[in-house]
Amino acid sequence: MQFTPERVRRPLVSYKNNKTTNKTVLKNNLVPGSIVILLAGRYAGSRAVFLKQLESGLILVTGPHKVNGVPLRRVNQRYVIGTQTKIDVSKVDLSNVSEEWFKHSETVLPALAETQKTLDATLLAEIKKVETMTSYMKAKFSLKKGDRPHDMIF
Amino acid sequence: MATPRLFVKGTVLGYKRTRTIQRPSSTLLQLEGVNVKEDTGFYLGKRVCYVYKVGRESRCIWGRITRAHGNSGVVRARFQHNLPPQSFGATVRVHLFPSSI
Numbered sequence: 001m002q003f004t005p006e007r008v009r010r011p012l013v014s015y016k017n018n019k020t021t022n023k024t025v026l027k028n029n030l031v032p033g034s035i036v037i038l039l040a041g042r043y044a045g046s047r048a049v050f051l052k053q054l055e056s057g058l059i060l061v062t063g064p065h066k067v068n069g070v071p072l073r074r075v076n077q078r079y080v081i082g083t084q085t086k087i088d089v090s091k092v093d094l095s096n097v098s099e100e101w102f103k104h105s106e107t108v109l110p111a112l113a114e115t116q117k118t119l120d121a122t123l124l125a126e127i128k129k130v131e132t133m134t135s136y137m138k139a140k141f142s143l144k145k146g147d148r149p150h151d152m153i154f
Numbered sequence: 155m156a157t158p159r160l161f162v163k164g165t166v167l168g169y170k171r172t173r174t175i176q177r178p179s180s181t182l183l184q185l186e187g188v189n190v191k192e193d194t195g196f197y198l199g200k201r202v203c204y205v206y207k208v209g210r211e212s213r214c215i216w217g218r219i220t221r222a223h224g225n226s227g228v229v230r231a232r233f234q235h236n237l238p239p240q241s242f243g244a245t246v247r248v249h250l251f252p253s254s255i
Binding site for chain 1: 158159160161188252255
């Protein structure tokens with residue numbers, strides 16, 4: 001170790017620009033159009049369609065509302081099981097959906113309702129293409145006696 | 155269908171302990187259908203809820219499954235407050251969240 005006789009002035013290190021963006025990583029089995037099972041909250045047990053991941057990291061899902069009553073909603077992906085079942089959502093337009101809508105703003109409600117309707121119509125058309133998909137989306141997931149979630153393939 | 159069941163039932167076996175001393179911060183749970191250590195991996199980190207009644211009101215102590223205990227599917231859990239001894243033999247709800255699938 002070198003001994004320096006004078007104090008050398010060095011600029012203070014600034015950590016101001018060291019911001020790390022901790023982007024939430026989407027679970028690898030979640031693809032737009034995946035059917036997910038909601039595990040908690042008001043719609044626990046319902047199946048919903050995964051639409052996209054929002055800015056905050058939460059995911060956007062919808063029932064569709066017409067099918068099982070689940071509205072356009074934000075959900076934490078850890079409170080959801082992603083199933084292997086998928087529907088085609090390429091025709092769905094999510095360009096005007098923003099995170100702000102879900103922050104309980106009264107002025108946004110009409111826009112939300114409008115988008116819900118058009119989105120539902122598109123999704124319903126896709127769901128009807130697949131046999132028994134409508135009744136599948138309507139049915140709720142529940143564990144029964146003898147069920148072992150650790151052995152299940154969702 | 156009535157309210158769907160989205161939790162696995164477990165039984166509280168007691169506190170983590172040696173023969174003569176118990177460590178109440180950790181409780182042992184026996185989950186239904188889980189009989190082998192290899193099957194416990196799915197449940198690690200899952201949130202657990204001990205539900206009890208006070209008068210007519212239901213209350214809950216939340217916890218998480220921390221690790222397996224032994225080779226036969228028993229599991230250890232830590233709760234926000236240590237479980238009361240009344241809970242031994244009682245049912246506990248092991249939810250499916252936080253989900254990694």
